[in-house]
Amino acid sequence: MNIRQKIDSDALGEAVAVLSQRFGDRVSTAQAVREQHGHTTTYHKNLPPDAVVFAQSTEEVADIVRICASRNVPVIPFGAGSSLEGQLNAPFGGVSIDLSQMNQILAVNAEDLDCVVQAGVTRVELNEYLRDTGLFFPIDPGANASIGGMASTRASGTNAVRYGTMREVVLSVTAVMADGQIVRTARRAKKSSAGYDLTRLLVGSEGTLGIMTEITLKLFGIPEVIAAGICAFETLEGACNATIMAIQVGIPVARIELLDEVMVRASNVYSKLTLKETPTLFLEFHGSEASVKEQSDMFREIADDCGGSNFDWATRPEDRTKLWTARHDAYWAVVQMAPGKQGIATDVCVPISRLAECVTETKVDIDASGLIGPIVGHVGDGNFHASLMVDPDDEEEMRKANGILDRLVERALAMDGTCTGEHGIGQGKIKYLVDEHGPGVEIMKTIKTALDPGNILNPGKIFAP
16 A cells, blocks of 8 residues: 555644644755755655654654654655665655754774764764774765764775675664664674674664664774775776786775776866776775785786786875765766766675676676766675766666666676665665565565554665555
């Protein structure tokens, strides 16, 4: 049944009235604010909530959920608005709970290498706060996402090949469940065998099982030396093979990012770089001066064998910042290549041994379509992205784009990969979930029903209505 049919308009109005009385001007029904909270950076249609509430504490989130749950009104958590698969949309209406004002760093336990933050803290804010402690938080998805949003989508990004994903660095979360109950999933111990792993259950659940309000994170020491490098390759396959060999021989590379020649061209224009327009790897090594030199020398030998050239290093912080800013701005660089069009940003992840095959076949597929679709990737862990530029009103372009997306996922799954390495399912990849998990999807639905019997937590995401 369509959930919207279950929502009584009087009940919705009553919920908004009660919330307005409780939270005053922190409740908004303005069209612009509502549309911002149905915001998506890709082509998914904006589906705004009926109201937005700006929460400032876990207890307030619990109050909001209880008010909405008692009237069967959906709630959708909102962080920084950087998700890519429609996770923030409100397809059945309801109330968006904006957590951006919950931006306090509650504790830094330097001796234990961990910290506790509210969900609205962004990764940049956290690292600026940590700068004088000698510690840093390594997960870097590119966008200045909120920690709550990153945990919700099980984000990873450029440093994941060395430091892992949000799955590995989240020690515990405090979450508000569908009935308004506040639950802390674990303590600060680095490991535990006590009962079910509720932390991992909530991390990656995209707000469908609970709303995370506080997160305890692992931290890491800032490396003594950080060196970034650029290496151009004759072919896309050569760049992928160099990546595979580097991982297989155990070089502890911190970041290894692939840009195909189309992406390099776009970055040159947008970020004012002067790179050779050929498949290129951006790399970064962390460690002592001696270990970084050893790592870079080993990679140079591998790159030479795979057709690499123009191997340049950037050790000055300002040069590294320029390099990685260009990588993080890749999406916007692609957008400027096709004015008036919108981007379909998608990703898959495959076992590292199948990376070259998957990337090159995808490149051939995109080129044959005639669409603009640069490939970039966190290739050290087999994860890569394609950004297809389309006119959503052009049926032929959308047919081509959807065909590429379907074949990309089919290709990844055939290689024992996944339909998404980090973007999540949201609305955009629901149709692929059964292909990947089969009967496991029914188990997921059983968990969803048990924890959220009224289906009010971010409905219409991960599973079809």
